[in-house]
Amino acid sequence: MIEVKNLTKRYGSNVALDNVSFTVDEGTILGFLGPNGAGKSTAMNIITGYLSATEGSVTVSGYNTLDNPNEVKRLIGYLPEIPPLYVDMTVEEYLNFMYDLKKVKLPRKDHIKEICELTKISHVYKRLIGNLSKGYRQRVGIAQALLGNPPVLILDEPTVGLDPKQIIEIRELVTRLGRNHTIILSSHILSEIQAVCERVIIINNGRLVADGKTDTLAHELSADHRLIARISGPEDEVLHAVRALGHVVDVTSYGKKETGVYEYIIECDMDYDIRRDLFALLARKGWPLMLLRSTELTLEDIFLQITSSDASFIEHPAADEPDEEPAGDEKKEA
């Protein structure tokens, strides 16, 4: 559906986007994650044709943004970071204007009414946009993006500045729209991406640093697959017994955490799940397992790790690959 190839954008000597490539399949909700100033908005502006890339190309449904800009623009509904609203118009006037501007062919009255109901702005329909609160303005912005029922929606930080209730409502709306739209959504809020998106792309300093399914990205990017276990039992004996298990590479004790309970870090072979064996062992020995968790990174950890020390993270072999590879893998999986 959307294919972004080697996108580079320079503002003078400042590189806003550096060789970013990815594809989005039809019907996917893709999350764009990155700290402020990472290049998320720039990438979105290029896809929608508001900006042009210094190098690289964007194709939407087979149309190139440079060769057929109007065809591409017809396919995309765009909510920029600051909703492009005319404060001197009422919601009604504005939506009718956008309807004309986008040359929508659907029946005007019914279509606008349907969108107003979807975005819950029917009761402010006759009011001046300048008098609406931020949350309602955001919704009018989303309504504007939905006009003409474009197959692709690009939403730049749709929930920024909203109260928690509104955030939940907008998220629900996005999830609902995701059933029959391809959506790219940007955010610097992790929980939002995790709640809404199937796939996530992390951008930092203009570079694509991670790309994968929201659920598995953490697993893929974690360099180590270690378990933290708290076991109630004599320290030395537990160490000895666990070390004796097959596939275990190393076990270290982290000392006493509760009375009679010690914490251990268990490292095992990369592609082996040790948990069943461990449970069986402890049950046999009569040592209660008090806690067991993986040291695997959460999306939050990954984000912080990538964005706070980009260079050191890239040096990491497991993290270096996602730069090019998972984009291809994703395609195959999907």
Added chain:
Amino acid sequence: MLAIAKREFKAFFSSPIGYVCVAVILALYGFFYYQALSFHSTDYLTNVFSTMTGYSLFIIPLITMRSFSEDRKNKTDQALLTAPVNVSSIVLGKFLACFSVYFIAMTMTLVPVVLMSTFSTPPWGVVFGNYIASLLCGAAMMSIGIYISSLTTSQIIAAVGTLVAAILLTMIDTLGSAVSVEFVQKVINWISFNARYYTFTQGVFDIPGVVYFISLCGVFVFLTARKIESRRWN
């Protein structure tokens, strides 16, 4: 294009700016009309129109100052530029809206002439010559104003810039007579709005003049579109 023209036109009259501009032009007209009637007994029209057109060139910056600078400042240009329309039709839409405001004002100045025609026979050739010349002159000035507004996000700078351009264009004749080089004089006379305007005031429909003013509009509409287009690349 029409959607944008309609919106922009409405915007002029949903804020005081449209009314103020029309009112000021009409007030100027009324004042010069009154003056002409009280001091001269004949050939008042050319006087009234040409003085007024000279002054209304200073009102035009107020009409055009917001056209692109406001859009860019409020980021509403993102809606326009990501919609399936060409940049040139966006510019033309804005131009049409600005021109409509001016057109309304200018057309209303015909009211006294129409009233006059009930008890006398005005020289219609001169009347329409003046009217058309004012429209053409204003349209050309407007295209320059719109171009200047596309260069900045500040309405004030756009207005002042257009004002300076308007002053230069009115002063250029004086400059022409001050320079002794014949070639420069020729160029200045060619550029001069006043010289071209003058032909119309005689009741002559001057085709080169029409072509000049319309081409000027075309050039500046084109330049504005290129300017907006080029912003995508920077």
